[in-house]
Amino acid sequence: MARGVNKVILIGNLGQDPDTRYTPNGNAVVNLNLATDESYKDRQTGQLVPKTEWHRIVLFGKVAEVAGQYLRKGSKVYIEGKLQTRKWQGQDGQDRYTTEVVVDINGQMQMLDSRGEGGMNQGAPAGRPQQSGNNAPAGQQSNNPPPQQSGGYSQPSQGSMPEPVDDFDDDIPF
């Protein structure tokens, strides 16, 4: 299935709560904003300077469900996925490119906060529908420009959150 290798491995913390959306088929698609920290020695001052790198993560399928339910702002997480750059149109009609780390059936997500502390403190989210309501407030997110969206999927027709059947794979465009 692959004549190359395209692998990303990250450990970092979430900058915000996960952004959960659903495909028309009811499959979860979760966006994460992940910070990885590094520090390097400044050549001028000789001091250790912290440097944060931010990564856009997109999870699909089962791992997206878990991420959306259990991860929160501040959560520490291990991510294994692949690099993907997608093109979108800016408001000026010009092409823009956004690179994301895609975690699908071939990837992995591991929560690294032990025993519920860490970022999992806002009360345990219960069922899926609530999740959707809590994490993907339509009004707010739907104004986001393309770089905040992940292509072909949209949000659940709110209020009518249509029985999430798990026929995944039927609508993800890759």
Next chain:
Amino acid sequence: MARGVNKVILIGNLGQDPDTRYTPNGNAVVNLNLATDESYKDRQTGQLVPKTEWHRIVLFGKVAEVAGQYLRKGSKVYIEGKLQTRKWQGQDGQDRYTTEVVVDINGQMQMLDSRGEGGMNQGAPAGRPQQSGNNAPAGQQSNNPPPQQSGGYSQPSQGSMPEPVDDFDDDIPF
């Protein structure tokens, strides 16, 4: 030095010859355009569809020297580096972001073409100065828009190719 993990592993082929530049200190900085191939089964047709992902690679230091000298368009290569997104200004004054895989002293580059075939066919490049001349023709490359450049380093002041001393680390902005 790092309180997180930020690792990328790629195996693919170069879309063009490497783009070699030099910092004012004479350190090589090489840009690669790397394709990784994957194929997935189309849900509609059931057919296997090939899909190519393109990656921007930036190498620094010793590994950059080697890449610039021995890699060519078509070369198969293993890359281990880290993700880095840098901001630049579009001609319209707006912010743009480009994500690259940075290979520095902590990364790795492995040529995977065996026995000189593959992309290594244009004759063995000799010394470093010539390399610079061959691979980083100033007039051509300097017109490249920001996404084609890697930030703070510029090209060798040609003709005066300043004694490539290996005092690396003195000018790389991270």
Next chain:
Amino acid sequence: MARGVNKVILIGNLGQDPDTRYTPNGNAVVNLNLATDESYKDRQTGQLVPKTEWHRIVLFGKVAEVAGQYLRKGSKVYIEGKLQTRKWQGQDGQDRYTTEVVVDINGQMQMLDSRGEGGMNQGAPAGRPQQSGNNAPAGQQSNNPPPQQSGGYSQPSQGSMPEPVDDFDDDIPF
């Protein structure tokens, strides 16, 4: 499915042809002996000393089929799998341990020899049955001590096994 991470990534060359066997169900199980090369600077002499590390690889399923058919002694290959140590009984009744890199449905194998050169020179093996005959000679292999076997699977259609060529395995020290 996993509350940890256990990942091995190797690029190296095969020390011998693959050793293909079959489970009672007819599933391929392939053993590889993979060399990864490294060199380090000797502190005494200051010289660059080459050092080869040998790895035992066990492949299951589809990837095993491909490996058995297309890899040969000398082939360069990318392996992604997981570490697994299994216990077996020495002839003296004592416990022995062998660590292997297991490549199953979650792993990956990529052939890195381009255009059929490399180790792929003994003529293209054809169908699976023949493969079985050539690579998994029952009579000879079944005498191998435990470290040469990979646990619960046994050999194919015994009794009719034709010329067993691949009896290396006898001098590999693990």
Next chain:
Amino acid sequence: MARGVNKVILIGNLGQDPDTRYTPNGNAVVNLNLATDESYKDRQTGQLVPKTEWHRIVLFGKVAEVAGQYLRKGSKVYIEGKLQTRKWQGQDGQDRYTTEVVVDINGQMQMLDSRGEGGMNQGAPAGRPQQSGNNAPAGQQSNNPPPQQSGGYSQPSQGSMPEPVDDFDDDIPF
């Protein structure tokens, strides 16, 4: 320096406190016993069966110092190293082989327990000399059979513990 790739990435928990030793030169060498958990679906019963894999980790240099000082039984940790199999002689004079994950200057170790909970609860170890005394009690460890040793380095000549020179960074470099 390397014409191959030999990389291991693990996330798991320590089965015991680290075993810290020192080379004659006073360099720390730390052994860890790391468990990675996985679960698989039993084909017979259809049940999810947990499975623990144990790994021998050997750390050298600075990362060894940190591991010896801050890791404890139960600690969750990220390990990046390389596979290495070393030969030793059993009491019966026969060759034995032990495979370890070696973490040296090219590797990485990340503690994943947040805020001092996790396994770091036996009181904060203070200076290095005490560490040595606490973690590498010569009398106890020296009875360990070869698989418990890592080759060329020995234990601190007791009583004469030679003032660990390696005053690299300022204690806590992360």
Next chain:
DNA sequence: TTTT
């Protein structure tokens, strides 16, 4: 823009 690469490669098979």
Next chain:
DNA sequence: TTTT
């Protein structure tokens, strides 16, 4: 925007 996270974390220590």
